[in-house]
Amino acid sequence: MTFKKNLKNVFLVVFTTLILSACSTGKKxxxxxxxxxxxxxxxxxxxxxxxxxxFFATNKSSLTTASRATLRKQATYLRKNKKxxxxxxxxxxERGTREYNLALGxxxxxxxxxxxxxxxxxxxxxxxxxxxxxxxxxxxxSNLAWSQNRRSVTVKVN
Amino acid sequence: xxxIFLALSIYLISFGSLSALIxxxxxxxxxxxxxxAVSPLHVDIKSVEYKDVKVxxxxxxxxxxxxxxxxxxxxxxxxxxEAFVQKPDIAHLKPRFEDWRxxxxxxxxxxxxxxxxxxxxxxxxxxxLTAAKxxxxxxxxxxxxxxxxxxxxxxxxxxxxxxxxxxxFDTRIIYVSESGPKEERVKKLAIMDQDxxxxxxxxxxxxxxxxxxxxxxxxxxxxxxxFRNMPRVYLLDIETGMQEVxxxxxxxxxxxxxxxxxxxxxxxxxxDGNSDIYTMDLETRVVERITNHSSIDTSPSxxxxxxxxxxxxxxxxxxxxxxxRSDGSDVKRVTFGKGIYGTPVWSPRGDxxxxxxxxxGRFYIGVMRVDGTGERLLTENFYQEAPSWSPNGRVxxxxxxxxxxxxxxGFSAKLWSIDITGYNERKLSTKTDASDPSWSSLLSK
Numbered sequence: 072m073t074f075k076k077n078l079k080n081v082f083l084v085v086f087t088t089l090i091l092s093a094c095s096t097g098k099k100x101x102x103x104x105x106x107x108x109x110x111x112x113x114x115x116x117x118x119x120x121x122x123x124x125x126f127f128a129t130n131k132s133s134l135t136t137a138s139r140a141t142l143r144k145q146a147t148y149l150r151k152n153k154k155x156x157x158x159x160x161x162x163x164x165e166r167g168t169r170e171y172n173l174a175l176g177x178x179x180x181x182x183x184x185x186x187x188x189x190x191x192x193x194x195x196x197x198x199x200x201x202x203x204x205x206x207x208x209x210x211x212x213s214n215l216a217w218s219q220n221r222r223s224v225t226v227k228v229n
Numbered sequence: 230x231x232x233i234f235l236a237l238s239i240y241l242i243s244f245g246s247l248s249a250l251i252x253x254x255x256x257x258x259x260x261x262x263x264x265x266a267v268s269p270l271h272v273d274i275k276s277v278e279y280k281d282v283k284v285x286x287x288x289x290x291x292x293x294x295x296x297x298x299x300x301x302x303x304x305x306x307x308x309x310x311e312a313f314v315q316k317p318d319i320a321h322l323k324p325r326f327e328d329w330r331x332x333x334x335x336x337x338x339x340x341x342x343x344x345x346x347x348x349x350x351x352x353x354x355x356x357x358l359t360a361a362k363x364x365x366x367x368x369x370x371x372x373x374x375x376x377x378x379x380x381x382x383x384x385x386x387x388x389x390x391x392x393x394x395x396x397x398f399d400t401r402i403i404y405v406s407e408s409g410p411k412e413e414r415v416k417k418l419a420i421m422d423q424d425x426x427x428x429x430x431x432x433x434x435x436x437x438x439x440x441x442x443x444x445x446x447x448x449x450x451x452x453x454x455x456f457r458n459m460p461r462v463y464l465l466d467i468e469t470g471m472q473e474v475x476x477x478x479x480x481x482x483x484x485x486x487x488x489x490x491x492x493x494x495x496x497x498x499x500x501d502g503n504s505d506i507y508t509m510d511l512e513t514r515v516v517e518r519i520t521n522h523s524s525i526d527t528s529p530s531x532x533x534x535x536x537x538x539x540x541x542x543x544x545x546x547x548x549x550x551x552x553x554r555s556d557g558s559d560v561k562r563v564t565f566g567k568g569i570y571g572t573p574v575w576s577p578r579g580d581x582x583x584x585x586x587x588x589x590g591r592f593y594i595g596v597m598r599v600d601g602t603g604e605r606l607l608t609e610n611f612y613q614e615a616p617s618w619s620p621n622g623r624v625x626x627x628x629x630x631x632x633x634x635x636x637x638x639g640f641s642a643k644l645w646s647i648d649i650t651g652y653n654e655r656k657l658s659t660k661t662d663a664s665d666p667s668w669s670s671l672l673s674k
Contacts (some may be wrong), residue, residue, distance in 0.1 A: 210633055211633060
């Protein structure tokens with residue numbers, strides 16, 4: 072019973088944080104910095120310490136310092152696992168026209184791919200696919216959700 | 230599918246007088262819609278049953294569809310039938326003009342029909358009640374199953390006679406039917422009559438499909454499919470259901486449209502992350518590259534004469550609209566307003582370009598002249614895009630999405646239409662959520 076109650080409180084706290092970060096639009100607040108998501112929520116891992124995704128600013132496909140660090144970890148992991156191939160999925164938030172977002176997702180996925188290639192990963196091991204705004208990871212219409220949806224995700228294919 | 234349509238012979242009984250009778254000006258928002266009485270069509274007592282067509286109610290049903298079409302234009306005010314002063318068969322022969330004028334009607338539609346020997350014979354007349362004259366009359370024969378189309382064709386003829394412009398009722402809309410939660414939306418190609426009747430699904434929803442567009446004869450559709458997880462432009466024959474991938478591109482192709490002659494498909498191809506515009510000739514399979522720029526070039530749309538292409542590019546930094554010759558030369562930026570611009574579509578009349586504009590987090594559907602001047606924003610909302618023109622260039626259909634809550638709840642996508650005057654915004658009735666509409670040309674043209 073007490074356990075349940077405590078859990079409830081935890082949920083409440085988490086919920087409040089979510090709302091707070093959802094409301095943030097400033098340069099740096101919560102888990103969004105210059106409208107790029109910097110948090111861990113929604114992130115999965117290819118292996119321990121190797122995040123599967125990087126996040127982008129609105130309408131941008133340039134890699135942030137944090138994104139480059141993540142991709143270098145992916146490159147190291149891929150160098151160790153030579154038989155592993157990946158698909159990089161490029162995504163956009165819902166705040167753009169559909170066709171442009173398809174192109175934008177493609178550009179984001181390729182930005183991640185190009186970076187992995189500069190760290191010695193063969194382009195033959197990496198395929199890309201853009202989903203535009205078709206597959207949001209967070210279905211909310213909020214700044215937080217949009218920042219989490221502007222992403223490229225590296226997915227193992229074998 | 231076209232074959233089940235008209236075995237339809239249209240012949241004029243008499244030409245309406247060419248002198249100026251009542252006229253409806255559709256170039257302005259109409260705040261004073263024309264009062265029109267649409268009498269039920271008289272069903273000839275010699276009519277016999279035909280399959281599942283409700284012959285006895287056909288006269289009422291056809292007249293109801295005509296009324297709904299007229300009401301939806303915002304230009305007409307169909308009057309209540311309770312007030313009607315003459316029986317349908319008598320009114321059709323000779324209306325008592327002064328009595329109809331008493332109920333404030335300015336125009337009257339009358340008609341009669343006969344279902345016999347597997348055929349539906351219809352005739353109708355449009356009367357100017359003020360001038361006490363017949364304006365137009367028409368008779369035609371078709372298969373009884375086509376009765377809804379009969380109602381749309383009559384609507385088109387009357388609209389044409391009263392406004393001086395072609396109608397848009399005997400048309401269909403192809404769109405993407407949506408269902409399921411936002412993260413795992415199921416999308417199918419769907420087609421319906423412009424009034425929402427006769428919905429049919431053309432794909433099963435096993436793969437993501439987007440942006441269907443008709444060819445000029447409305448028999449083919451080009452669209453984007455994620456079949457086998459390879460996003461490519463496809464071609465679908467609506468009649469046979471045959472599908473084929475367009476071209477053999479080593480990466481994503483998207484944003485397809487037909488050329489005005491229907492011979493080519495224009496689309497974007499993403500090569501190493503960069504999207505440029507290409508055409509492919511459907512007969513010769515020859516692929517031509519139209520743009521070659523390190524920016525995103527997408528959403529191409531031909532001018533109706535085929536000489537120009539309007540498209541969307543972020544070569545200036547953010548999405549703007551550009552016009553070029555159809556060979557890719559002479560690229561000119563046409564939008565310079567604040568905000569970003571996407572989804573340009575050239576009007577079938579050639580005079581305007583419709584677009585989506587995003588500014589300060591709000592989405593607008595607008596029109597402008599083809600050189601970018603005269604921008605008019607018609608409607609503003611949280612999210613809306615992808616305008617498609619009615620065949621007469623007077624109405625736009627687009628889709629609008631609602632804002633969703635923290636778990637995606639409250640999300641919906643619907644089709645809407647608006648006159649280019651900015652008046653008469655209304656939601657279209659669709660069986661499911663819907664997006665990416667494309668309006669056909671007139672089916673009986």
